[in-house]
Amino acid sequence: MNQKALFIIFGGTGDLAYRKLYPALFNLYEKGYLKEDFAVIGTARRPWSNDHYHEVVMSAIEDAGRDSGRTNDDLPRKFANHFYYQSHNVDDVDHYVALRKLADELDEKYQLEGNRIFYLAMAPRFFGTIAGHLKDQQLLTDGDGFNRLIIEKPFGRDYPSAKELNDSISGSFKEEQIFRIDHYLGKEPIQSIAGLRFGNALFNSLWSKEHIDNIQITLAESLGVEERAGYYETAGAMRDMVQNHIMQIVSLLTMERPDVFDPSHLREKKIEAVENIQMYSKEEVDQNFVRGQYGEDEFKTQLAYRDEEGTDDNSQIETFVAGKLITHNPSLDGVPIYIRTGKRLTKKSTQVNIVFKNNDKNIFSDNPDEKLETNVLTMHIEPDQGFTLEFNTKTGNQGYKLSPVHLRYRKTAAEKARIPDAYEGLIRDALAGDKTNFAHWHEVAQAWKIMDVVRNTWDAETPDFPNYVSGSMGPQAADDLLTRDGREWVFNPRK
Incomplete structure (x- = not known):
């Protein structure tokens, strides 16, 4: 079943995104769970262009061996064209304002109906900062669209730090909106x-x-x-x-x-x-x-x-x-x-x-x-x-x-x-709620x-x-x- 959504990946230049997320999203695209009405914004400190980002995404697909045996050689390029890059400092309010502007533009361009998945592929110490700015700078959509936050382990180092981490994101997202990935x-x-x-x-x-x-x-x-x-x-x-x-x-x-x-x-x-x-x-x-x-x-x-x-x-x-x-x-x-x-x-x-x-x-x-x-x-x-x-x-x-x-x-x-x-299945589940x-x-x-x-x-x-x-x-x-x-x-x- 096709699902419209905008993915915003914090840590878009990182190893997790390259090895796991981009190949998983490509598989969902190839199988029709994602069609033409989706978009991805990758954010990180590096000053990449959209064109360079497209090449990185296609390289990730190739390195994962996910395109072997395909009959449509244009598919990775078509897929990568849905990706947009924004250089981003997680502590800078102005960067969230620019991110909101780009997100709104893509929502309208691809008719995404306000559906947004925020993937925090970064160290947990940034989770609370990002979640707070997403709410304060109005990147969370109202109306019929969904807002879902995907976070990676480790969820803290012990119970006190895990509770502090959870408290830092629960001020912006409800429990039913938080998807904690354990790839097992x-x-x-x-x-x-x-x-x-x-x-x-x-x-x-x-x-x-x-x-x-x-x-x-x-x-x-x-x-x-x-x-x-x-x-x-x-x-x-x-x-x-x-x-x-x-x-x-x-x-x-x-x-x-x-x-x-x-x-x-x-x-x-x-x-x-x-x-x-x-x-x-x-x-x-x-x-x-x-x-x-x-x-x-x-x-x-x-x-x-x-x-x-x-x-x-x-x-x-x-x-x-x-x-x-x-x-x-x-x-x-x-x-x-x-x-x-x-x-x-x-x-x-x-x-x-x-x-x-x-x-x-x-x-x-x-x-x-x-x-x-x-x-x-x-x-x-x-x-x-x-x-x-x-x-x-x-x-x-x-x-x-x-x-x-x-x-x-x-x-x-x-x-x-x-x-x-595992990541393909879990992202598909997050799309479906x-x-x-x-x-x-x-x-x-x-x-x-x-x-x-x-x-x-x-x-x-x-x-x-x-x-x-x-x-x-x-x-x-x-x-x-x-x-x-x-x-x-x-x-x-x-x-």
């Missing part, structure tokens, strides 16, 4: 969690504390910090991955079934799910959370984190986090959720493992102590996409010896190629409150880093976290 929520396999849970009687009936023993979430990366060392020194794995991506996945896995699957009902259940995660004391943090920092690999061919360019020689920032969360949502009350994420691990993989209870007596064995193999449902997020269900069946020609088998489904390369990029796959302030706030307890506990202690070898699956303490509960990590590529 734009991934099709993450969006499929609700469908798997609530769209299948088998899993819907088994998704309870009576049948699930534990849930495991792994976001493993094989690379180190690479060129992100400067950012990582201020963020670490907790702020970079746990508070946002992992907590969003936790909410989708543990929320109660909504009466209706729409943005408002889903938001209500996700907020409830995060609020029902147990808050820990300092002592409980020490028992249930582990942090790590990678050292050299066993052959000394890869640098330790502290030896990476841009890091502190005595850095105490974590590149690995593992933890045990407890949900008190009614249907899963008491079920532990084991989480882990880290850099320089054995293998890149994002997956969720649902481990079912294994209390049944093995009537097929003469040994009364022999247990059945545990049933496990694995959701593969990336690089594979699909699922694996492990269950037991009879093998061999004699007797009733049971062995585990795997029911597997993986998306083919062709199927994955047809899935929209669909907030299903965006984070609500209450989710963000509660996730920070939970993780602030962990962060504050760690900040009061000096860690013994580095404490895991590059190419391993993290520090031994992460395995011990499960071992003392009589469990083990399902995903173990070194086993």
Whole structure:
């Protein structure tokens, strides 16, 4: 469905706009979600001309490989002609006056009916300033048109800074107008969690504390910090991955079934799910959370984190986090959720493992102590996409010896190629006003409150880093976290 809109991108010369936003918008144009009645204003400090801006946009499309196989070679040029550039200082009132004049002209030229999306592809410290000027200088339209603000994570560094950030933009935009992008929520396999849970009687009936023993979430990366060392020194794995991506996945896995699957009902259940995660004391943090920092690999061919360019020689920032969360949502009350994420691990993989209870007596064995193999449902997020269900069946020609088998489904390369990029899908949703796959302030706030307890506990202690070898699956303490509960990590590529 075609949607008329004016996009105003603050940070239009930046890496995010070049790598993600321009290719995503081009895909929407190519597929007809955007037609001829749209326009884009890019703003930043650089003194670019419109012609130069058009060349940059077309280069972004080409570098993203989004134009391969097209039959219409004129399409990128036609698309880029909808882009206009204005040099802009976010602190200068006069620049907003000029921006309003250009926006009004484009609204009339393209008949956009006052629909405006403001995309803040800049550091969060500018969000409040920009939002305030947009309101004060009357860039927000009245009447039937919409005004929507898209902001990128990080949404603060802790709860106080997140609240300050939220307060700074909520004076100009209402909550229903704010679209907080977490690109993990734009991934099709993450969006499929609700469908798997609530769209299948088998899993819907088994998704309870009576049948699930534990849930495991792994976001493993094989690379180190690479060129992100400067950012990582201020963020670490907790702020970079746990508070946002992992907590969003936790909410989708543990929320109660909504009466209706729409943005408002889903938001209500996700907020409830995060609020029902147990808050820990300092002592409980020490028992249930582990942090790590990678050292050299066993052959000394890869640098330790502290030896990476841009890091502190005595850095105490974590590149690995593992933890045990407890949900008190009614249907899963008491079920532990084991989480882990880290850099320089054995293998890149994002997956969720649902481990079912294994209390049944093995009537097929003469040994009364022999247990059945545990049933496990694995959701593969990336690089594979699909699922694996492990269950037991009879093998061999004699007797009733049971062995585990795997029911597997993986998306083919062709199927994955047809899935929209996360940013493409999220921008399309923002155009439609669909907030299903965006984070609500209450989710963000509660996730920070939970993780602030962990962060504050760690900040009061000096860690013994580095404490895991590059190419391993993290520090031994992460395995011990499960071992003392009589469990083990399902995903173990070194086993």
